[in-house]
Amino acid sequence: MFFNFYIFKLVIFMAFSNVTEMAFKDLFGGDLSKFPLIDISTLPGWAQLLIFFVATDFIQWFTHVMLHRFDWLWQFHKVHHSVEEMGFAAHLRYHWMENVFYTPMKYIAVMLIGGFTPEQAYIVFYIAIAIGHLNHANIHLTYGPLKYILNNPVMHLWHHAYHLPEGKQHGINFGISLSIWDYMFRTNAIPKDDGEIELGFPGLKSFPKTFGSQLFYGFRKEK
Ligand SMILES: [Zn+2]
Ligand SMILES: [Zn+2]
Numbered sequence: 001m002f003f004n005f006y007i008f009k010l011v012i013f014m015a016f017s018n019v020t021e022m023a024f025k026d027l028f029g030g031d032l033s034k035f036p037l038i039d040i041s042t043l044p045g046w047a048q049l050l051i052f053f054v055a056t057d058f059i060q061w062f063t064h065v066m067l068h069r070f071d072w073l074w075q076f077h078k079v080h081h082s083v084e085e086m087g088f089a090a091h092l093r094y095h096w097m098e099n100v101f102y103t104p105m106k107y108i109a110v111m112l113i114g115g116f117t118p119e120q121a122y123i124v125f126y127i128a129i130a131i132g133h134l135n136h137a138n139i140h141l142t143y144g145p146l147k148y149i150l151n152n153p154v155m156h157l158w159h160h161a162y163h164l165p166e167g168k169q170h171g172i173n174f175g176i177s178l179s180i181w182d183y184m185f186r187t188n189a190i191p192k193d194d195g196e197i198e199l200g201f202p203g204l205k206s207f208p209k210t211f212g213s214q215l216f217y218g219f220r221k222e223k
Helices: 002-027 045-069 071-081 088-092 097-112 118-136 144-148 153-159 180-184 211-215
Strands: none
Touching: 045 071, 045 097, 045 118, 045 180, 071 097, 088 118, 118 153
């Protein structure tokens, strides 16, 4: 938590926002306001927050699909999938390289939709963290019919399943806060609902266990 959430995220976000801002200033002659596709600054505050929340959630869903789809990205994402027993702290276990993929993607969303304030970004960021903790909690919660919109602990438990349904070897239930993207793109699945499922991935037994070895995992070809 200390390394990923506080130290590393801040460093990456600041470095990336500086570099991107400079690049866009060069491209658009110093006028960043030309870039956004839509400007939501005239909408009511709650609508701005909602749009920001949904847009960044979709971007993260897409990034998460890519982490499963491409083998070199999956090597980093395996750190998150190395949890064998679900619990809210599982949300905090991930490779620092994930920040490198997620943060620029979110930053692009912020730039495409103009009119956000840093305060809004922080509110949405902390709401998403709270939802993420809940989705990794080892509890049986699906929200009934709202499960088609909201990601939930049961759905995300299956995201971590060792044995994936046939034809879904690249993964299921990629949703972060919302589940709607998985239902839209047919990447949803809850094969059974009794909570007794094995978590992980093939080869987990030999996966590095220490902080240091997980820190550098994914940079060299594994045997
Ligand atoms: Zn995943
Ligand atoms: Zn997870």
